Amino acid sequence: MGRYILVRTIWILVIISIILSLNFVLLKIAPEFPPPTEEEKSIYYARQVTDGYMTVRVVDDAVEVEEITTAIETNTVECSKCYYKPNEVLNPTKYWAYEPVPLSHQYFRWVGNIITDWNWGFSTRVKPNTAVFDVLIGKNADGTYSGNSRIATTLKLNLIALFFYIPIGFGLGIIAALYKNSWLDNMISLLVMFFISVPSFVVMTMMVMVFGFQLQWVPDQWPPSFLATSVQLRALILPVLGLSFGAIAGLTRTTRAELTEVLTSEFLLLARTKGLTRTQAVIRHAMRNSMVPLVPGIIGSFVFLLSGSVIIEKIYGIPGTGLIYLDAMTEGQYDFNLVLGITAFYTIISLFAVLLVDLSYGIVDPRIRMGARR
């Protein structure tokens, strides 16, 4: 068992580092979008130098200055990621030339920065020159907290949805299995088919339209944090429902399938012949056995919820990581450092969920627990 845990953990860490490295390298190859204003730009490039992604030198050779000036004027600068800052704005006789170091060097500096400083780079547009991780936890540049941690918002929402959907999904699945082929089962199967098929954004949009705009039972979008707690609580209803419908449908279907299989198995018949009532047989023998493969599935469903929350956050205007990701991905003005940070957050969270799934398999499946190889 110890060996199993060790192997799985190392393997997941390897996958995380492969994905993050791939992401870093590919996003660094893509065209860059530095901050728009001149002042933010100079801070940004100075920081690129201190972080080790660029070098800076003074260009005072008259020929080279001339070359750079014409290149900037005619918009034919060969090195697309270089930045030439004139020393005197009006009459450039000298330039500060910021030039990127080779990608491999950048990569090792990036890894080093993360490990030593937890420095994931700085936002270029959404919140210029704020550390990416600070943007995500809502820390301002002056060290104060804005009270809106995007990571906390997203995780809170997803965990509420997780704890909301599990009992409902189980309950419906058990009912459907116990009353198999009755009208109740058919009804549940119909709903399951509907919610598995229809994309969550369609369901969410319709719910916002009906309950938010037409009936006005709940707010039609996420309320700002200064509003009363009752409004905040009511605002949770729609996103939690929107997130969980798909998950409920999936869990119901799996529970029904597992439980039906166990209910028709021979050991259950044996339990009945020993004199147990149907209730006893179902609860003590059938349920417990059918739960075994479901537990890891539930942990895994957190990944599913998390990736689905991006679209729910967009529809309902929830200031979480998903919304800021979409903001950073605005066409033509990408904020790649922020994108890198957010995708790293999603990668790490979802792969740790995968690790938990693997480990829970190890715990519930005796073949793995006993040290047999899979």
Add this chain to the structure above:
Amino acid sequence: MNEEKRNLQPRDFEFVQADSKIYDKKFETKPIGYFKDAMIRFSKNRTNVIASSILGLIILGTILIPIFSSKNFEVLEAELAFLPPKIPVLSNWGIYEGTSEKENIPVDLTTIDSETGLGLPITYQEKEIDMDSLTNYYVECTDRDPLCQDGENVLSVDVGATHVSIISEEYMTLTKTKNPSIEIDIFDFINEHDSVLNVYVKPSFTDPYTVVGTTNVAGVLTIDPFELFPDLNFPMITQIKIELVSTDRTDKVSINSVSVYDNSQDEPIFYENGYELSQYTIASDDDGAGLFVRSHGQMLMADFTFKNYVSAFGSHYRFMPASEYNLIMDENPQCVSSPHPDTVNYPNGWVFEEGCPVEVVFTQTESVVVEGVEYYSFETMLNYQLYKGYEEVPYYFFGTDLNGRDLFTLLWVATRTSLMIGLVVAMINVSVGVVYGAISGYYGGTVDLILQRITEVIGRIPWLVTLSIFVSFFGPGVQTLILILIVSGWIGPQAVTRTQFYRYKGREYVLAARTLGAKDSRLIFRHILPNGIGTIITSSVLMIPGAIFAESTISFLGFGIGHGQKFNVFGIEFSGVSVGVLLSDGRMYLLDHPHLTIYPAILISILMITFNMFGNALRDAFNPALRGSE
């Protein structure tokens, strides 16, 4: 089983072989093959058959409807934007009439009909409104708007200021012989800090403002302006200045009206309240500062049913170049013009008789000559229906979108795009997955181990990561969309194929073929794959709805395809509008134009549900393990 068959008697049975031998007889029934068996099991489940038929109809619709539709679904027509649904037969019964309910539109007070007492809402014309549904009612308002009538105006000082004054807009002429009096009707005076209200007039232009009346309680304050100036013999032409002297901002004076009476008539010669009173300006030259706000005003509002189609196909203002104007004149010989009735405002304008696309020409601009060609244009009012050449007002089944395109046709075009992307993505994924899974499953061992580790890494990449990488390289578009969908989409078919290969590769017939010298490729593609292909293909059918699902999600977020894009598949051009794009458009107008969201949502729901049911049914039908069950 019916009753007859249940109560069988011995005489119902007869011996088949009582007088004949059957061992050399042929089977009378036909043998049931794999596909026939699958077909039987497929058609047994009636729900699945219905779902599959609906799916078939949808696919047929996506092919036929865009071809035969006469409605516009490509060109932008701002005049026809946001028309509600209108359906031919149903509109006679009062549903889907092409109307929309409008609420809380201010009433144009000049249009109030003396007979019914109802006024028309501003900017709407009478023919566009279902007059039976029109209702008027008052709501409270605090706007400084001519439509916000009556009520009081509340004067109070700012924090730190000692006084504030307001001055009337108009000058009034007060003649001593007519014995004028100024009346200030004070509705309420919250006075807890010894505040005082002073009324000033200017005896002549050169004199300063002089206090003529003072009060500190509510009620009508009547002032004789000549009391202090008994020697003044010429008329006083003055503005009225009202000053609140107060040290606390909670002291407020609510003024109902300011009026001036004299003995020439019973009615006041000057009367201002509500909106007119609110136009009094706060004097800025006396160091005072404060607020002068409206309260308890009343605005007449209208609720009514708006005939969108009448409005959209009615008159529209258009500034058109002479070339277009002349073209219309050439095509419509019935157009006969006569001078514009309003010769004061439109001295050069002219009108046309009914039946002409151009109703009115207001002016003709001066011509500009560029390179010998004369350019000028006309300011016109068009009859949109005649201008577009419609015999009668068309029906838009699902209404029109924000750019005036027919949503019904657009929806089918969008579904076609969605289906085609789903099909293309599924085909690519299945091809890649089958080859990959075949290699992995056939060779096994180290090859399998390495290939499966690679799959695991790729399969674990969150979709946000692939999304950001592809979008940053290629920008949003159909190429990005398909790449995102295939980057990890082949993993499912790959796993199915690999399982099938593990199942069949150890069979004796494979061994026999190998002994006969068959190469690996022959074994894979001729001997193993055909045996597993049924399972692979049927499980791949479910990839299509999965791809449509993902496509619509990505397009909804704005990273997929969009309006104005086009792409080619097998030489057929597809529009860049998918159902996800339509839903994304509709999201902005959830409150005012729900039809933009409802119809695409319903269609994609039906499409996804039937596709999933069809896929599941197909999978069950081809699953030999279920043979004979149900």
